[in-house]
Amino acid sequence: MPERALLLTVLLWASATGAEGLGLGHAPDAATLAAADTAIGPSGEELPPGRGSVDEGAALFAAQCAACHGATGREGPDPVLVGGQGTLATAKPEQTIGSYWPYATTVFDYIRRAMPFTRPGSLSDDQVYALTAFLLARNGILPQDTVLDRDGLRAVRMPNQDGFFPDPRPGAP
């Protein structure tokens, strides 16, 4: 009897977890899928249409960002966004967009998903392009007369792109 009970259990388990799956969940509609897919990787293929200039970004920054990040992006009190190149190996490293961030697409992604701090999600894609352009220009990565769009952002190479390496642990302290 125990053998038969075991066999039955195995058969029931196999039929419950077999290749056809459990049949749980439902197919999302196309609109749900399209709206959800917002995270932007280094290739920038997920970037939306839109464009914004450094000048537009400067005005937006003064109005919406400077209270926390300082008038020029260097004063704080919240994270310093500008400058710091050449400081990473010193006793007082400044890990800014210009000195540290490996991918420009992350700047767009983070502003769009999480900024401004008290009202994330309130900026249009054009405004996010403009702010990204402004911050990259302030860091000397784009010219002042840039109008940034999807293709332009995908073409940006950040100074510290090669500054990261995989976790060497275990085997290193």
Added chain:
Amino acid sequence: MTDRSRRRFLRGTATTAGLLGLAGGAHAGQGRALGLPVSGYGQRARHETAARWLTPTRYLASTASWTPLADQVGSLTPAGLHYERHHAGVPDIAPDAHRLLIHGLVRRPLEFTLAELRRFPQAERLCFLECSGNSYREWQGPGGVDVQQTHGLTSCSVWSGVRLADVLAECEPQPEARWLVAEGADAARLTRSLPLAKALDDVLLAYGQNGEALRPEQGYPLRLLVPGYEGSISVKWLSRVKLSAEPVYSREETSKYTDLMPDGRARAFTLMMDAKSVITAPSPGPTPLAPGFQEIRGLAWSGRGRVTRVEVSVDGGEHWQDATLHGPVLPVCHTRFTLPWRFTGAPALLASRCTDETGYVQPTREALIAARGANSFYHYNAIQRWRVDADGSVHNA
């Protein structure tokens, strides 16, 4: 009950009865008041006041609160004292409206209600969660004033949910999928990338903590639970999982949660929490240590498995003694250790050092800084020292 303990009990009873007799005489006729009635949801005793410590900041929605480890009894953390780290506050999510979308490199993108997720085979896991920023001030020298402020970004719970692997199987991952990108439904839509191999190994979609629904600040109604890895990858308020060939390189895995080395380069995706331990008593506090017997107590943990040994020193690391480990000693869990000690009034330097089942030994501060410099902010796990002065005061050393 042995004869000796029975005699002690009877003696105690007689003494108590005598005292009560006197008291009864003073209040004859009043009797004893009834206690409180039964209640729908219990609260701790009104005399108990242990609380999380909030990192001082202008923005309490984007900071951390720290578990009061010195007040913790045993190795589990009550849900209400589990540390918090939010990046844009705690969202208020109605469970019936919440959905988890799984898409990307899958043959069948699927969306799940909570009711649908709960129908998967149930899974339960005891484990600690530790923020990789725990002890960050100690990189620059003794920083936190007490164990709550040096080590309170770790907590240990029993988590309930379903295996992420089971849910992913429904979606039929494509062979080129190597990572997943998890996104929360908080205001900042916090996003982190996790290797798919880990996701298929022991990651849970958790809806419960310590026997009840997740607290809002712990991700209600659904969070990732990634045992052994830095806390921020256990994405709270989980609403989306996208399978991909590469990480998304979000801000929380590039600008933050990367470890700057002395040569100016940085380690990326340093997800594993190495072994660590700390003495929780004696530890800095308002009351000086009384001379005489003092049990040294503490917690040890490792993201790589079980703690196998904890050694304690009372002379700053010159000599070490094995502490007793109190079971159950479970992998990736806080493990309580104790060692009897006598405070004679002579100054002492207390320290603990743990070893995990991989053979990894918790490093000294000097060894850690020699390898990583002092600017990596995250993953500080060096031996912590408390200095006991002759007057019984205890200090971070």
